Amino acid sequence: xxxxxxxxxxxxxxxxxxxxxxxxxxxxxxxxxxxxxxxxxxxxxxxxxxxxxxxxxxxxxxxxxxxxxxxxxxxxxxxxxxxxxxxxxxxxxxxxxxxxxxxxxxxxxxxxxxxxxxxxxxxxxxxxxxxxxxxxxxxxxxxxxxxxxxxxxxxxxxxxxxxxxxxxxxxxxxxxxxxxxxxxxxxxxxxxxxxxxxxxxxxxxxxxxxxxxxxxxxxxxxxxxxxxxxxxxxxxxxxxxxxxxxxxxxxxxxxxxxxxxxxxxxxxxxxxxxxxxxxxxxxxxxxxxxxxxxxxxxxxxxxxxxxxxxxxxxxxxxxxxxxxxxxxxxxxxxxxxxxxxxxxxxxxxxxxxxxxxxxxxxxxxxxxxxxxxxxxxxxxxxxxxxxxxxxxxxxxxxxxx
Amino acid sequence: xxxxxxxxxxxxxxxxxxxxxxxxxxxxxxxxxxxxxxxxxxxxxxxxxxxxxxxxxxxxxxxxxxxxxxxxxxxxxxxxxxxxxxxxxxxxxxxxxxxxxxxxxxxxxxxxxxxxxxxxxxxxxxxxxxxxxxxxx
Amino acid sequence: xxxxxxxxxxxxxxxxxxxxxxxxxxxxxxxxxxxxxxxxxxxxxxxxxxxxxxxxxxxxxxxxxxxxxxxxxxxxxxxxxxxxxxxxxxxxxxxxxxxxxxxxxxxxxxxxxxxxxxxxxxxxxxxxxxxxxxxxxxxxxxxxx
Numbered sequence: 001x002x003x004x005x006x007x008x009x010x011x012x013x014x015x016x017x018x019x020x021x022x023x024x025x026x027x028x029x030x031x032x033x034x035x036x037x038x039x040x041x042x043x044x045x046x047x048x049x050x051x052x053x054x055x056x057x058x059x060x061x062x063x064x065x066x067x068x069x070x071x072x073x074x075x076x077x078x079x080x081x082x083x084x085x086x087x088x089x090x091x092x093x094x095x096x097x098x099x100x101x102x103x104x105x106x107x108x109x110x111x112x113x114x115x116x117x118x119x120x121x122x123x124x125x126x127x128x129x130x131x132x133x134x135x136x137x138x139x140x141x142x143x144x145x146x147x148x149x150x151x152x153x154x155x156x157x158x159x160x161x162x163x164x165x166x167x168x169x170x171x172x173x174x175x176x177x178x179x180x181x182x183x184x185x186x187x188x189x190x191x192x193x194x195x196x197x198x199x200x201x202x203x204x205x206x207x208x209x210x211x212x213x214x215x216x217x218x219x220x221x222x223x224x225x226x227x228x229x230x231x232x233x234x235x236x237x238x239x240x241x242x243x244x245x246x247x248x249x250x251x252x253x254x255x256x257x258x259x260x261x262x263x264x265x266x267x268x269x270x271x272x273x274x275x276x277x278x279x280x281x282x283x284x285x286x287x288x289x290x291x292x293x294x295x296x297x298x299x300x301x302x303x304x305x306x307x308x309x310x311x312x313x314x315x316x317x318x319x320x321x322x323x324x325x326x327x328x329x330x331x332x333x334x335x336x337x338x339x340x341x342x343x344x345x346x347x348x349x350x351x352x353x354x355x356x357x358x359x360x361x362x363x364x365x366x367x368x369x370x371x372x373x374x375x376x377x378x379x380x381x382x383x384x385x386x387x388x389x390x391x392x393x394x395x396x397x398x399x400x401x
Numbered sequence: 402x403x404x405x406x407x408x409x410x411x412x413x414x415x416x417x418x419x420x421x422x423x424x425x426x427x428x429x430x431x432x433x434x435x436x437x438x439x440x441x442x443x444x445x446x447x448x449x450x451x452x453x454x455x456x457x458x459x460x461x462x463x464x465x466x467x468x469x470x471x472x473x474x475x476x477x478x479x480x481x482x483x484x485x486x487x488x489x490x491x492x493x494x495x496x497x498x499x500x501x502x503x504x505x506x507x508x509x510x511x512x513x514x515x516x517x518x519x520x521x522x523x524x525x526x527x528x529x530x531x532x533x534x535x536x537x538x
Numbered sequence: 539x540x541x542x543x544x545x546x547x548x549x550x551x552x553x554x555x556x557x558x559x560x561x562x563x564x565x566x567x568x569x570x571x572x573x574x575x576x577x578x579x580x581x582x583x584x585x586x587x588x589x590x591x592x593x594x595x596x597x598x599x600x601x602x603x604x605x606x607x608x609x610x611x612x613x614x615x616x617x618x619x620x621x622x623x624x625x626x627x628x629x630x631x632x633x634x635x636x637x638x639x640x641x642x643x644x645x646x647x648x649x650x651x652x653x654x655x656x657x658x659x660x661x662x663x664x665x666x667x668x669x670x671x672x673x674x675x676x677x678x679x680x681x682x683x
Contacts, residue, residue, distance in 0.1 A: 041421040042464055042666045043497045047678060051499065063496055066425025066521065082566070110428070113435075129435035147425045147521055212591050212640035225590070231565060231615035297566060297608065297617045310595050310608065323595035323606075330640055466669035501677050502670045 004032060007344065022335070022351065029343045034335055049322040054080060054291060057319065058152055061309075065326065066147050067110065070103045071302030072324070073152035075309040078233050079298025080154050083313050084288050090238075091279040092156040092286075097235035098272040099143070099151050100300070101265040105176065106135040107303035108258040108265075111352075112187065115255060118352045119196050124187065131179040138172050141165070156285035163281055166273050177266050184259045197251040201338040201350030204249055211334045215305020215327050216257045217353075221249035227301040239271040251353040291315070302327055405481045409455060409535060412444025413483075416454035418474060420507075421497070422461025425521035426488040430458060433524045440528065451478045456531075459507045460487040462497040468504040475511045483534060486513045487527065489520040541567055541616050544587065552579055566617050573622040576607075577632045580620075583609050584638055589618065591640045596648040598680045603629040603654055624654065633659035651678040 007024040025033040045064060049057050061072040074096065081088065088096075109132040116124025136146045142161055143149035151157050161169075187193055203213070208221045218225050226243045228236040244260045246253035293315040300307045305327030312321040338350045419427045433440045434447060448454050451474050463471060475484070486507040489495035494506045507513055514537075517530035541564050548569060549556060555575035560568045571579055583589040589609040597604040607620040624631060633656035634641040645656045646665040653676040656662055671677060 041461075042466070042502050042670055043421050043462060044501045044677065048497070048500055060496060063423040063425075063520075066423045066428060069423075069425070082563075126436050129432065130437060133437045146523060147428065148423075209590070210639050212638065225612050230610075230612045231617070295568075295606075295619075297619070299617070306592070308592050308608065310593075310606065312597060321595065321597045323593065325593040325644075329593075329643065333639060333643060336639075464670060469669070 024339070024344065024347060026344060029345075031339050031342050031344060031347050034339050036332070036335075046322050046324060049319055051318065053317045054154055054319070057322070059150065061324070062148050062150065064324065067107050068103065068302040068304065068307070068326075069148045070099050070151070071300050071307045072309070072326075074100055074234070074300035075298040075307040076311070076322075077152050077154060077298065078300060079296040079309045079311040080291060080313075081288075082296035082298060083294045083311065084154065084291050086155050086286055086288055088156050088286055089279070089283050090235075091160075091276065091281075092284045093235040093238070094272045094275040094279065095157045095161055095284065096152070097239070098161070098269055098276075099149060100234070101268045101272070102135060102139065104265045104303045105180075105262050106132050106139075108262050109135070109180075109183075111258060111303075112183065112255065115251075115349065115352055116187075118349045119193065121193070124183075124193075127183060127186070131176065131183060134172050134176055134179075138169060141168070153285070154291075155288040160282055160284050161276060163277060166277060169273060170270070173266060173269060177263075180259075180262050180266070184262075187255065187259065193255075194252065196346075197255060197349065198248075200251045200346045201342060201353050202248070202250045203334055203338050207334060207337045208249075211337070212330050213305070213334050214330060215302070216254055216261070217305065217331045217334065219243065219245045220253035220257045222247045225306070227299045227306045231299055233300065235272055235275060236268075238275065239268050241268050251349055254353045291317070304328055305331060409481075409483065412446065413455045413531070413535070414446050414448045414453055415456040415458055416448055416451045416474075416478075417458045418460075418471060420459065420461035420463040420467045420471065420491070421502075422488070422490060426460035426491070429521045429524055429527060430460070430487065433527055438524045438528065440531075445531070454478065454482070456483045456485060456534075458485050458487055459511075459513075460491045462490040462494050462500065463504050463507060463510060464500070464502040465504045466502075468510055471507075471510055483514045484511055485515045485517060485530065485534065487517045487530075488522060489518055492516045492518050495520065539587075539611070539614060540564075541614070544611065544616065544618065545569070547587070548579070548582075551582060555579070565615055566619070568619045568621060570621040570623070573624055573631050576620070576622055577634070577637075580607070580634050581637060583618070583620075587611070588613070591634070591638055592617070594641065594644050594648065596652045596654060596678070598652060598678065600682055602626040603652060605631065605648070605654070607634075628655075629653070630655035630657055632657050633662075635660055650676075652676055653679065 005026045007026055023035040024031050045060060049060055052060055057076060058073050061076050062069045064072050109128045113125040113128030116122065116128065139149060140146050143151055143159065151159060203221050205221050205223060208218045208223045214225055222245055224243050224245045229243055241264045244257050244264060246257050291313050293313055295312045298309045307327060308325040310323040311319050314320040335351060339347050342350055417430055432438065451457065457478060486492050490497055491507050494503055497503055515530055515534040517527055519526055541561060545559055545561060545567055552575060555572040557570040557572060562568065584591065589611050592608040592610050594605055594607045601623055603624040605622050605624065609618045609620065622631065633645055635645060636658060643665060645659055646662055648654050649656060649662055650665060650667040
């Protein structure tokens with residue numbers, strides 16, 4: 001075994017229980033092994049949840065992750081409603097799905113931007129984040145906040161979407177769709193992005209099954225798991241849409257799945273709006289008096305995959321046990337398969353491909369030679385390395401022409 | 402004009418430390434730098450190392466494991482340095498103040514120059530906070 | 539495959555190890571099994587019946603330590619809970635991580651939070667507790683009067 005260099009990526013990485021420090025062990029430029037260290041972000045949410053009432057837990061689970069701040073309440077509501085045996089009104093279902101899909105659009109746009117940033121393609125980053133703004137404005141208009149919407153409660157939603165707002169929402173949505181077209185065209189046809197992402201960080205179907213990966217990570221490897229189809233909840237059985245899959249399992253396939261999913265989301269939102277027009281305004285809540293003893297499992301499809309909440313109730317007004325599994329918990333473990341054998345420059349985008357959470361972006365720390373303790377790489381060097389590869393590819397492409 | 406004010410007169414470079422946060426504040430900080438708000442117009446740049454920074458942005462509740470890291474980063478920072486606690490968790494611990502791993506809000510660990518509350522604070526609020534900080538004499 | 543058939547097949551294969559079965563709805567079923575049989579049952583679910591491992595939740599109750607393994611059959615949207623009840627004093631159970639990697643992290647986590655020992659785990663080192671709380675402290679354990 002030759003000399004191995006340790007390159008840490010992390011540690012601050014904010015998702016529920018999985019902020020972690022990745023240690024890439026490299027021989028020359030090739031990543032030979034990867035190890036992770038977590039605990040930087042442990043807030044013992046599951047324990048806190050046991051001391052809060054069911055209504056308060058919604059605000060807590062919303063703050064597990066800011067990007068999927070609807071998915072966790074969604075899954076929790078599904079779990080508690082299963083215990084209580086409540087069927088929510090159609091209007092509440094449409095509002096829930098509306099918020100869920102809008103969140104998916106903003107999350108996928110965010111990811112596309114960050115993927116661009118990792119590739120040294122800051123134009124994509126700036127574009128995607130610019131086009132994300134109207135979505136956030138829409139959120140602010142409907143819920144009063146750009147993130148953490150506080151829309152869910154047991155038995156329905158907290159706020160109604162007034163029907164007179166629907167034309168404005170449609171207009172903004174049409175604009176978002178136009179911008180998405182532009183972005184999708186730019187990303188999918190770009191030869192440099194093709195060269196940097198095709199065949200990189202491949203995850204085979206067997207790996208996905210072994211690690212039980214979920215969401216776009218699984219769907220890009222040809223495993224069509226989508227909780228919205230498999231275990232339908234809220235308004236998803238009431239609208240028409242299809243599950244997007246790809247076969248290749250590389251970073252490009254994951255980008256493709258996410259970009260195409262945005263169109264599905266826009267279409268679902270439009271159908272939800274028509275649904276809202278058909279239902280009565282204000283009919284958004286079912287009164288739930290008490291939560292009986294029992295257990296309930298709730299699932300929701302977050303932008304990153306399946307969110308799973310398991311609630312055990314002892315008949316009191318707070319959960320006796322609340323187990324949460326965020327999608328990245330299983331997806332991040334697949335790095336062991338997707339990164340080994342890659343070059344360091346490709347490892348960053350492979351890590352980003354499962355959309356772990358953006359904070360890693362600025363967190364490529366300083367790398368030290370294990371023996372001498374001499375500084376070898378820092379964040380800038382690593383990004384330069386990646387940027388350099390892109391610009392070299394660009395140059396080569398021009399020469400070919 | 403004192404030396405400290407002189408140092409912070411022009412382009413502020415910021416380093417962002419995300420503790421045990423939920424990511425919302427982190428996104429909003431990054432949002433400040435993207436085209437809609439575009440703080441880079443004023444020379445505010447996010448840097449990858451604390452050794453290059455004038456301002457340390459801290460968000461999220463700080464847990465036991467983060468605490469030493471935060472202290473280490475603060476000690477590595479060039480002086481003078483401004484510390485800004487962002488979000489409810491950074492200012493007080495917020496929702497996570499009762500957590501078993503909570504090590505205290507940011508100002509219990511390092512001195513803080515400005516607080517920007519909110520969950521998450523809007524980009525406008527973050528910009529407003531930075532402006533107030535710079536104008537503080 | 540439907541929920542009834544899935545439960546029926548499990549009963550057929552592991553009749554003596556199954557303590558109780560409960561079908562809550564078409565989408566949820568709970569099966570309590572003997573802890574010694576967990577490897578056999580999980581192997582059957584994962585390799586033969588095509589279930590996906592979602593996660594496992596540990597609980598500390600008056601009965602002792604419980605682990606609820608959650609498996610999902612995506613084709614019919616079924617969440618199958620496999621419950622095992624472990625000893626109060628010395629909770630330990632076979633690890634599933636040698637069969638599929640998906641359970642690697644959660645077993646390490648349960649070890650730290652509840653002090654449940656997983657036999658033959660490939661790498662039962664610290665996952666989240668390092669620096670956060672001391673070894674031998676299990677914060678999610680409860681005290682019963």
